[in-house]
Amino acid sequence: MSLRDELEVSEASAADVQKAYDEAGRYEFMGRRLEPWTVRRHSVALQLRSRLMRGMNDENNSVESFISSGFYPHVFHDIVIVLYLMHLDKTEVVKLEQLSETAAMDRAYEWAEGIPLTYGTAPFFEGAKILGKILHAIHVSWFQVAKAEGAGTNGEKKISDATERPGNLNIVSEQSEQPDSMPNT
Numbered sequence: 001m002s003l004r005d006e007l008e009v010s011e012a013s014a015a016d017v018q019k020a021y022d023e024a025g026r027y028e029f030m031g032r033r034l035e036p037w038t039v040r041r042h043s044v045a046l047q048l049r050s051r052l053m054r055g056m057n058d059e060n061n062s063v064e065s066f067i068s069s070g071f072y073p074h075v076f077h078d079i080v081i082v083l084y085l086m087h088l089d090k091t092e093v094v095k096l097e098q099l100s101e102t103a104a105m106d107r108a109y110e111w112a113e114g115i116p117l118t119y120g121t122a123p124f125f126e127g128a129k130i131l132g133k134i135l136h137a138i139h140v141s142w143f144q145v146a147k148a149e150g151a152g153t154n155g156e157k158k159i160s161d162a163t164e165r166p167g168n169l170n171i172v173s174e175q176s177e178q179p180d181s182m183p184n185t
Contacts, residue, residue, distance in 0.1 A: 034086035
């Protein structure tokens with residue numbers, strides 16, 4: 001089974017969304033339970049220029065590349081950011097947000113080098129798997145189900161017709177009319 005198959009969302013229901021949220025607190029890395037992926041961590045990851053946590057393709061098609069092959073140009077950077085943030089308690093995340101980007105990344109890389117976290121190692125692949133699960137949870141949360149009168153046999157319908165195929169990243173990317181404010185580095 002490919003990473004694309006593992007991350008594919010066929011039908012997103014309220015139960016799927018809740019399950020994805022609940023599983024966010026069940027990640028472990030190198031035998032240590034991680035803090036859940038929260039809005040606070042997501043926000044700081046975006047400030048630290050995480051490509052994957054934006055949830056949509058960038059100029060390098062990072063999300064699509066990660067789903068299809070498990071790799072994209074900034075995968076190591078994103079793994080370091082995500083794992084480091086998930087090792088911090090919520091107060092430390094807020095304190096990290098107050099630092100300059102350079103100082104915050106210095107702390108994240110110091111932490112990663114202490115493991116050591118390097119390409120091709122078991123911790124690297126373990127981190128990539130966690131990154132994939134978080135991306136999946138983000139995409140599941142974008143597709144909600146609403147109860148509607150007279151809608152089909154199960155009484156459910158999709159809220160937006162823009163989500164014809166949940167997990168189709170091109171639809172989400174095409175709908176975003178806002179220019180990408182994150183500079184290429």
